[in-house]
Amino acid sequence: MMKKRYVNLLLAMVSASALMLGSVSVLAESDSAKTESGENAEAADEKDVSTDKENTLEDGVYTAEFDTDSSMFHVNEANDKKGKLTVKDGEMTIHVSLVSKKIVNLFAGTAEDAQKDGADIIEPTTDTVKYSDGYTEEVYGFDIPVPAIDEEFDVAILGEKGKWYDHKVSIKNPVKEDAAETADDSDKKDDDKQSKGKKLKDLKLEDGTYETEVTLTGGTGKATVESPAKVEIKDKEATATIIWSSPNYDYMIVDGEKYEPVNKDGNSTFEIPVSVFDAEMEVTADTVAMSTPHEIDYTLNFDSSSMKKADK
The missing domain is CATH 2.60.40.1850 (Immunoglobulin-like)
Known part of the structure; x- marks a missing residue:
């Protein structure tokens, strides 16, 4: 009888120990879950704060x-x-x-x-x-x-x-x-460097009639000019003959001076001074192709490397 009571007591003690160990394990898992949950929430909060900072612009x-x-x-x-x-x-x-x-x-x-x-x-x-x-x-x-x-x-x-x-x-x-x-200023400096180009005296050309490639930019991009263009050099001045792809230009403005077309039939043709080579030369041309006349800003670039004496 005593032996049986001893065995029962021993079994009860083992069961109690198992219950205590189980409770400790559950509590540990619960604490771990809480810690992990808290860390995740904190990380999420930090991410939200970081995102808010990225999406916030200063005044x-x-x-x-x-x-x-x-x-x-x-x-x-x-x-x-x-x-x-x-x-x-x-x-x-x-x-x-x-x-x-x-x-x-x-x-x-x-x-x-x-x-x-x-x-x-x-x-x-x-x-x-x-x-x-x-x-x-x-x-x-x-x-x-x-x-x-x-x-x-x-x-x-x-x-x-x-x-x-x-x-x-x-x-x-x-x-x-x-x-x-700042970016615009940088671009402007680059443009200023490019705009220097070459003067007629830099080309050291004798008087005569030449042909040179010319590029037109500006406007809608639909208008063009004939290239190569004729350039007459005389008395240290260069005069280019510009022939447009349209008959609708009734005058040009170059360096503040107004120039009328030199022809009455065909595409509009002008004789204008060339102030710079190998750089953008600003000009204005007035078109009557629209419902009302419009002055349009263009640039012409005369390529000095392509200049050659015109065939007689």
């Missing part, structure tokens, strides 16, 4: 891309898909010039919310844009609140017919204007 003015989901609602081509982003006290607003005056209002949100009482409707500004061919036009512009960079958000537009439409837009690649100006 200032930026140039930024304005993307939309519509070919009818976008930045005017004269502004290269970009608008002016202003950041002040953490609030962001982008000003964009559109393609016309057909969009009369905007709303930062959905079309449904735009029609509710008290909706904060965005009124237009009248902006003047200048195209690459020198033509200017008045269009509507808007100041749009920006909730975040690189994230789509809702913007509703109101057309001339009084109907609201939903659209998605996003702001990308903001560049602070100071940085942009």
